[in-house]
Amino acid sequence: MLEVTFEDDHDTAAFLHLIQQSDDRRHFIVREGIKKVGIERAEPAYSVQRFIEPILVRFFLECKEDEHMLSLIEGTYCFTDQDEQQQILQLAHSIMEGDLDDHPFEPKKLPRKQFILEALQTISLDSGVFSVRSFQTFRLGAYYERLREYAEAAIEEYQMEQEYQNFIQSLRDYVTSNPPRMKKVHIVHDRSFTLWEMRFVSEREQKKYIDRRFVRDHPMYIDSHLLAPLISIAPETVELYTDRPEHVMARTIQNVFQERVRLFPLDEFAKEKTEG
Incomplete structure (x- = not known):
């Protein structure tokens, strides 16, 4: 036994x-x-x-x-x-x-x-x-x-x-505590993320939209081409066009802006521009 x-x-x-x-x-x-x-x-x-x-x-x-x-x-x-x-x-x-x-x-x-x-x-x-x-x-x-x-x-x-x-919380706090510098922005995710309103703006002009002290003092890296201007603008509405809402950057934008984000499939952006 x-x-x-x-x-x-x-x-x-x-x-x-x-x-x-x-x-x-x-x-x-x-x-x-x-x-x-x-x-x-x-x-x-x-x-x-x-x-x-x-x-x-x-x-x-x-x-x-x-x-x-x-x-x-x-x-x-x-x-x-x-x-x-x-x-x-x-x-x-x-x-x-x-x-x-x-x-x-x-x-x-x-x-x-x-x-x-x-x-x-x-x-x-x-x-x-x-x-x-x-x-x-x-x-x-x-x-x-x-x-x-x-x-x-x-x-x-x-x-x-x-x-x-x-x-995310520090970005969210910044967005909610600062007045919007634009009412609405469009972000287009087609291979890369583009802040549509800034696509033809020179790098020097883009820097005017960025709160450099916030970016410098922030403990984590903030993308200077998308996240830094987007957070600094603190828009009332973010229209995000993507076929990959689970992408880390798409998730970050949604987590920061929460109810301010409107999510659309990528092909909806072309339709909006055509109709507009």
């Missing part, structure tokens, strides 16, 4: 739940104890090792992974606010699952579950005692190193997002 030992009743219950979900459960006798679960074959043809390996993999991924990640985020990287911890954890999951297409983190070839499975395959699980705590401490070094990489990537992403939100 194999005896699996846990640190608390919650883990014991979670492990038993995973066992109950297994299609092969009927071929084994499962005995629940205090912080432990015993497993033995009901039929000689079945292997406890083969039965228990995928269940343990699921247990570490589904029941213990977030626990370890949160411990890293708080203990190693000193994020003590629970809301921040959860945001970083969600970003880590997005990176793990490949949902952040523009994230520079390169997925490794070996899946996380493979680290756990290979570690399990180095020990006998047909009988004896399997301590979850000892296995985590002595066998999962490579897996936990992978989780550390994901945590670092998520924290970097979180900090960049915080900087971006602060950047």
Whole structure:
């Protein structure tokens, strides 16, 4: 018989739940104890090792992974606010699952579950005692190193997002606190972004529209051909013509000007100019 030992009743219950979900459960006798679960074959043809390996993999991924990640985020990287911890954890999951297409983190070839499975395959699980705590401490070094990489990537992403939100808020504050220098402007996104009203204005004349002190004092780079004059003009209405509203610059304009932005597909601009 194999005896699996846990640190608390919650883990014991979670492990038993995973066992109950297994299609092969009927071929084994499962005995629940205090912080432990015993497993033995009901039929000689079945292997406890083969039965228990995928269940343990699921247990570490589904029941213990977030626990370890949160411990890293708080203990190693000193994020003590629970809301921040959860945001970083969600970003880590997005990176793990490949949902952040523009994230520079390169997925490794070996899946996380493979680290756990290979570690399990180095020990006998047909009988004896399997301590979850000892296995985590002595066998999962490579897996936990992978989780550390994901945590670092998520924290970097979180900090960049915080900087971006602060950047957007400072631009928004400037726009709302300054009188508009033009009532309405048009921005056309066709390969690049063009502030239509400024397309024939010389560079020297464009500088007259830019609040140079705001640009100089701002902690983040502001594009001098589009964002700097647009923010300095602070128009009442921004008509944005683009077929890619998810583009980072299109999103920035929408986030800064909010209800002042009117969004149109690119071909609508040609129609407006023809009709005008």
